[in-house]
Amino acid sequence: MHLHKYEKWWLIFGVGTLITFLLILGYGAFYLGTHPQSHGITIDPQEIEAEESFKPENLGLTKVDEGQYVLNVVASAFNYDLGTDEEGKPVKHIQIPKGSTVLVQAVTPDVIHGFNIAGTNANMMVEPGFISSMEVTLNKAGEYTLLCNEYCGSGHHMMFATVEVTE
Amino acid sequence: MAIEKLLKYEQDSRFPLTLSKSESRLYMSFISFAFIALFVGGLMGLLQVLVRSGYYTLPAGIDYYQVLTVHGVVLGLVLTTYFIIGFQYTLMGKTVGISDTQYRVAWLGFWVMTLGTVMAAITILYGKASVLYTFYAPLQAHPAFYIGLALVIIGSWIACFVNWRQLYVWKKKHPGEKSPLLAFMVVINMIMWFIATLGVAASVLLQFIPWSLGYAATIDVLLSRTLFWYFGHPLVYFWLLPAYMAWYAIIPKIIGGKIFSDSLARLSFVLFLFFSIPVGLHHQLTEPGVQTTWKFVQIILTFMVVVPSLMTAFSMFATFEISGRRKGFGGLFGWFVHLPWKDVRFLAPFVGMLAFIPGGAGGLINASYQLNSVIHNTIWVTGHFHLTVATTVILTFFGITYWLVPHLTGRKLTPSVNRLGIIQTIFWAIGMTIMSAAMHIQGLLGGPRRSSFSEYNGSEQVAEWGAYQVAQAIGGTILFIGIVLMIYIFIKLAFFSPKGNEEFPIAEEEKDAEPTPMWLEKWKLWVAITIALILFAYTIPIMDIIQHAPPGSAPFAWPIGNN
Numbered sequence: 001m002h003l004h005k006y007e008k009w010w011l012i013f014g015v016g017t018l019i020t021f022l023l024i025l026g027y028g029a030f031y032l033g034t035h036p037q038s039h040g041i042t043i044d045p046q047e048i049e050a051e052e053s054f055k056p057e058n059l060g061l062t063k064v065d066e067g068q069y070v071l072n073v074v075a076s077a078f079n080y081d082l083g084t085d086e087e088g089k090p091v092k093h094i095q096i097p098k099g100s101t102v103l104v105q106a107v108t109p110d111v112i113h114g115f116n117i118a119g120t121n122a123n124m125m126v127e128p129g130f131i132s133s134m135e136v137t138l139n140k141a142g143e144y145t146l147l148c149n150e151y152c153g154s155g156h157h158m159m160f161a162t163v164e165v166t167e
Numbered sequence: 168m169a170i171e172k173l174l175k176y177e178q179d180s181r182f183p184l185t186l187s188k189s190e191s192r193l194y195m196s197f198i199s200f201a202f203i204a205l206f207v208g209g210l211m212g213l214l215q216v217l218v219r220s221g222y223y224t225l226p227a228g229i230d231y232y233q234v235l236t237v238h239g240v241v242l243g244l245v246l247t248t249y250f251i252i253g254f255q256y257t258l259m260g261k262t263v264g265i266s267d268t269q270y271r272v273a274w275l276g277f278w279v280m281t282l283g284t285v286m287a288a289i290t291i292l293y294g295k296a297s298v299l300y301t302f303y304a305p306l307q308a309h310p311a312f313y314i315g316l317a318l319v320i321i322g323s324w325i326a327c328f329v330n331w332r333q334l335y336v337w338k339k340k341h342p343g344e345k346s347p348l349l350a351f352m353v354v355i356n357m358i359m360w361f362i363a364t365l366g367v368a369a370s371v372l373l374q375f376i377p378w379s380l381g382y383a384a385t386i387d388v389l390l391s392r393t394l395f396w397y398f399g400h401p402l403v404y405f406w407l408l409p410a411y412m413a414w415y416a417i418i419p420k421i422i423g424g425k426i427f428s429d430s431l432a433r434l435s436f437v438l439f440l441f442f443s444i445p446v447g448l449h450h451q452l453t454e455p456g457v458q459t460t461w462k463f464v465q466i467i468l469t470f471m472v473v474v475p476s477l478m479t480a481f482s483m484f485a486t487f488e489i490s491g492r493r494k495g496f497g498g499l500f501g502w503f504v505h506l507p508w509k510d511v512r513f514l515a516p517f518v519g520m521l522a523f524i525p526g527g528a529g530g531l532i533n534a535s536y537q538l539n540s541v542i543h544n545t546i547w548v549t550g551h552f553h554l555t556v557a558t559t560v561i562l563t564f565f566g567i568t569y570w571l572v573p574h575l576t577g578r579k580l581t582p583s584v585n586r587l588g589i590i591q592t593i594f595w596a597i598g599m600t601i602m603s604a605a606m607h608i609q610g611l612l613g614g615p616r617r618s619s620f621s622e623y624n625g626s627e628q629v630a631e632w633g634a635y636q637v638a639q640a641i642g643g644t645i646l647f648i649g650i651v652l653m654i655y656i657f658i659k660l661a662f663f664s665p666k667g668n669e670e671f672p673i674a675e676e677e678k679d680a681e682p683t684p685m686w687l688e689k690w691k692l693w694v695a696i697t698i699a700l701i702l703f704a705y706t707i708p709i710m711d712i713i714q715h716a717p718p719g720s721a722p723f724a725w726p727i728g729n730n
Contacts (some may be wrong), residue, residue, distance in 0.1 A: 001430045002681045007481050009339045013478045014477040022467055023727040025536050029463055038459045041718035065554035092624075111306050112388065112722050113502025114544050118613025118628060123453055123539045128305060128388055129717030130455035149544035149615035151299055153306065154230055166530045 036122045036153060037134040045128035048074065053131075060091050061084035067100040073111040075126045077105055078145060078155030093162045100139045105133045114149035117163050118121050138165045169483055176595040182671050183261040191575040192261055193273055195661070198572065200281070201246045201564075208242035209650035211235070216602070216643030219620050219636045221652060230268045230728060231619035234365045239300030240291065243402075244319065245284055247556070250519055250564050251409045252276075252326045257354040257571060258412065259330055262347035263337035269329050276325030283318025286311050287428025297727040298615065301395060302375070308723035308729060310379040316370045320364050327357040345683050346430055348416050349673065355436045356408040362701070363401035370394035378722060385719025389456045389712050396447035397705065404443040404472075408436065410563035414483055414514060417567070419674035421512045424490025426674045427482040431682040435475035435482075437693050443699065445704030452539045456715075461708040462536070465481050468704055469534045476527060478666045483520060511588030512580075512672070515566035518596050521560040524552035528606070545616075547610020550603045558599050562592065565653060570669050572660040579667035584659055591656065594649035602642025607637035 003011075028034045048054045053072045060083030062070045071094070072080040082091040096102060106126045107117045111125040117136070124132040136142075148159035186194070211234045213406040217223040218231055225231060256273060259265065265273070289311070290296040296308035302316075303364045319531050346354075370391050376382040377427050415432040419425055426432065451457050492503020507513045529551040532538050542548060569588055610616070614632045724730050 001434070001684055003431075004428075004485070007431075007478075007485070010481050011474070011477060014473060018470055020472050021531075022470060025466065026463070029459070034653045035562045036462070036540055037455055037461065038457060038537070040456050040458065040711075040715060042456075042715065044718045047716070069530050078678040079722070102718070111720075111726055112303050113471065114615070116544065116614070116615065117591055117615070120613070122538045123543050125451075125454045125544075127392075127455060128720045130389070132455040142625075145613070145623045145628055147615055147618075147623060149618070151232065151303070151306075152576065152722075154232060154297070154728055155726075156232070157623075160621075160623045161359060162624045 001005050013147055017147070024036065033070055035073050037132055039131065039133055040127070041133075042129055043107055043131050043132045045107075048109050049123050051107070051131070054107055056081075061094045061102075069096060069102045071104045073103050073104065073106040075108045075114065075115060075148065076110050077113075077153050078148070078159040080159060080161045082146075082161055090159075093164065095164045095166050096138055098165050098167055099137065099139055101135055101137045104131065105131055107131055111152050112139075112150050113152050113159070114147075116147055116149040117145055118145045120144065123149070138163075139167045182262050182718070183671060186257065186260050186575065186671075190265060190455055191272065191577075193277070194253050194257045194260070194269065195572070195575050196203060197249045197256065199661070201250035201253065202247065204241045204246035205650060206245060206654050207522075207526070209647055211241070212239035213643055213647040216636075216640040220640035221620050221633065221636065222640075224601050228296055230294065230297055232299065232727070233291065234301050235617065236291050237288075240287065242301050244316075245555070246282070247406050247560070248319070248323055251356075251405065252280075252323065254409055254564070254567060254571065255330060255356065255412075256326070256669070257575070258349040258353050259333045259364055261622060262350045263333050265329075266336065269332055272325060275328045276322045276329065278322075279325060280322030282321050283315045283320075283322060285315070286318065290315065294518045295729045297729070301397075301399070304375065304378070304388050304391045305720035305723045306727055307724045308375060308727070310425045311729050313371050313375040315380055315420065317368065317376065320371070321367050323381040324361060327361045330354055343686060344665045345685065348426070348432060349412060351433055352408065352412045352436050352686075353415070353438065354690075355440050355693075356405060356412075356610030359401055359440050359443055360405050360698070361410070362697060363398045363405070365688050366447075367399075368395035368553075380718070385721055387713070387716050389718050390456070390709070390716070391449070392451065392454070393457070393709060393712060394440045396450040397444070398447070400447045400451055400469075401443040403552070403556065404439055406560045407567055410516070410519065410560045411436070411439075411479060413563050414479065414520065414565055417672050418483075418513065418516055418671035419486045419490065421510065422487065422490050422507055423494065424486050424674070425677045426680075427486045429676050429680065430458055430687060431478055431482060433683065433687045435478045437687065439472065439476075440693060440697055442468055442475075448463075448704075448708065449534045449539070453543045454535065456712065456717075457708060458711060461704070465704050466534060466536050468700070470531070473531075480642035496709040509585075509589065511585050511592060512566055512569050514589055515569070515592045516563040518592055519562035519566070522558035522562070522596075524650060526551065526559055529554065542610055544615060545637055546616040547615045550606030550610060551614045553599060553603045553606065558603075559672035560594070562595060565595075566593070567661070568657060571592075571658060573664055573667070574671045576661050576664075577666055577668070578664035579669050580660065582666055584656055584664065587652065591649055591652040594645055594652065596651055598645030600642070602639050602646060605635040605638035630681060632647045640718060 024148050052055045107156040108128050113122045115126050126132045144163045146161045146163050214234050290309045298306045298308045331354055334354050373384050378386045402704045446465050446469040448462050449469045466492050496502045496505040536576035567578050609632050
């Protein structure tokens with residue numbers, strides 16, 4: 001089959017760029033270890049409390065070490081359960097010191113939800129049957145919105161909380 | 168019939184064939200249905216951008232997500248599938264012909280699809296299926312919604328079988344000849360569609376229907392999503408390839424040129440067949456239950472479509488330059504300046520091509536493994552596919568409509584409709600630039616897609632999104648004016664334009680073109696490679712999903728108000 005000379009150059013240039021591009025993605029993934037979340041840990045969606053992390057008293061933000069936190073979340077239609085405060089009111093606002101690492105663990109007892117700290121890379125699908133988890137470091141102080149970004153029903157847009165990254 | 172063997176179809180005065188009146192009626196039925204869908208879906212789109220601006224509330228307690236479901240189903244599934252099947256039938260009718268039996272079976276396909284569409288539409292209108300066009304389990308719609316979808320798919324398969332049969336019969340009559348280019352492309356697209364829809368059909372028939380009827384207590388959510396996206400990505404190529412048919416084999420005729428290379432056009436379609444399907448996991452990158460290695464493998468396969476895309480871009484501009492220079496427009500850009508800008512049959516698809524430059528680049532970003540986390544499920548993605556399908560594909564379809572509809576109805580594209588079409592194209596370009604740019608930016612700032620208006624926690628971050636949502640409402644309103652114009656143009660072309668004979672432009676090869684190698688017709692090999700790639704990319708992930716499945720999910724009907 002005949003290929004025009006310029007088309008050959010064009011394709012060589014294109015394929016070369018493509019290979020470089022894929023090498024960079026592969027380097028990021030397998031050398032630097034930057035993957036999207038994917039642990040495949042399963043859970044019975046009807047008995048999420050059987051899992052230690054998702055017992056009501058363990059929900060929300062817990063400090064495990066200096067600069068190390070765990071954030072356990074139950075996402076359900078149409079609410080993020082981040083535990084309760086001392087007065088027994090549901091927590092809707094969490095504060096994390098800048099630069100600390102947070103292990104986010106989220107599950108759902110009902111339908112599919114999203115977990116997105118808007119404007120950051122903390123972006124996961126939360127699906128019934130699986131524990132979604134990823135470690136994030138929030139380096140920029142400010143007030144962020146944690147919101148559901150996968151359609152979960154008529155109150156989908158009312159599902160949110162606030163994550164404040166403090167100085 | 169010995170004489171037939173001696174003729175090559177390009178030199179054969181019998182081509183292109185003439186479409187009979189009854190054939191034209193069949194094709195027009197598909198296309199008219201698509202334009203009804205355009206109006207309904209477009210109106211829903213207008214309501215959405217108005218609601219999201221924060222200055223408008225839907226009347227009579229209509230749910231935003233019901234409107235959004237109509238928008239996605241009617242534009243993403245109905246408009247596209249009807250237009251494509253109708254258009255592809257005309258291409259087959261023009262190049263290989265249709266027999267009486269094939270014609271009757273084609274009508275059967277139309278009615279099966281239409282029955283399914285009406286069933287799904289009624290359930291959505293009754294508020295029993297506000298599950299959006301992706302219908303993710305365990306949100307549960309009324310069974311009629313899933314049965315309707317299954318019928319639409321089965322109806323479209325009938326079109327596949329007819330198209331394959333049409334080319335088969337032609338090839339039997341023309342042994343040793345290469346198949347006409349457009350027929351070759353249609354058959355490739357329908358092979359891809361058939362293989363891809365097997366996934367969603369399996370999910371709907373074996374998972375959703377028994378589950379929604381109560382015969383199965385639970386559903387494997389991840390498996391259903393994986394089968395959906397096995398179909399969901401080739402779906403976008405099913406939209407795009409008919410636009411490419413027009414670019415490769417029709418636009419050259421409109422601008423007074425020839426096909427750049429028949430064999431390269433075929434090769435690029437074969438490559439699209441290979442690399443459209445084994446790539447669906449790139450829609451599932453942020454999911455907890457899919458292995459990272461296989462996500463990455465499918466990312467590599469996803470990027471392979473860069474090759475046929477670059478081939479297509481080269482061919483387009485090569486055709487433009489060669490035909491311009493042949494007409495005597497020299498200089499570095501003389502050929503470009505003298506393209507037929509005032510011919511809407513060229514202008515509309517050309518604007519579509521331009522939109523594919525940012526559209527394609529955005530697609531590369533979305534598929535870029537790590538970068539995906541930045542934009543996944545943000546309104547950036549909505550901005551992305553409003554460039555690709557809602558500009559590139561749809562403007563090409565509009566560009567086809569200007570000559571196809573009058574050709575089918577025995578009328579003429581008049582200079583005044585041509586002028587109106589140019590205005591329509593400009594409206595579309597402006598409206599989409601505003602809306603899509605605002606969506607892209609808001610998405611980068613974290614704004615979610617598929618969400619009704621919400622002030623969330625009232626933070627500064629959310630307040631910042633407001634201006635972009637107003638911009639989307641402005642862009643969306645301009646687009647809706649474009650839709651009204653297009654509907655007017657369609658009605659005018661179908662019923663009121665002066666009688667005449669509008670040309671069905673099919674480009675020819677150069678007289679001295681290199682012969683197309685016959686290996687491009689190795690259909691069985693192409694299908695075998697396609698299946699091998701799919702088995703490679705999906706066997707282990709799907710086995711893993713089934714073997715390590717968590718307890719299934721019971722249905723949830725109340726979150727969507729289906730109770």
